[in-house]
Amino acid sequence: MPLFDGQQWIWEKFYPQGISWKAPLNKKPLFHVMDQAAKTFADREICDFLGRSWTFGEMGAMVDRVAAGVRKIREGKSAQR
Incomplete structure (x- = not known):
């Protein structure tokens, strides 16, 4: 089974309605994303x-x-130098 059928990736058919593989991504550090998700959800x-x-x-x-x-x-290692 091919991963791409010419129109969509195989996993896209399992996405919830309204979610697009081509949606723009906000570029943020991972820690920021995790902090926000922990608060929001x-x-x-x-x-x-x-x-x-x-x-x-x-x-x-x-x-x-x-x-x-x-x-x-890290603080302990810095103090040892």
Whole structure:
């Protein structure tokens, strides 16, 4: 089965009505997109994996914790120099 039939990509037929593959994208840093999604869709599910699900808000909080940990590690390395 070809990925492109001359008019659309195979996955486009699974897009919700009104969503276009050719829609313009806003160029923003990934952290900005994640922060905005965590605020806008805080109670909506973002991931369901092996019976465990997370909301955008929960995922945003996890990302923030990881970022804080990375900053702390980097600060420690800077102090050692």
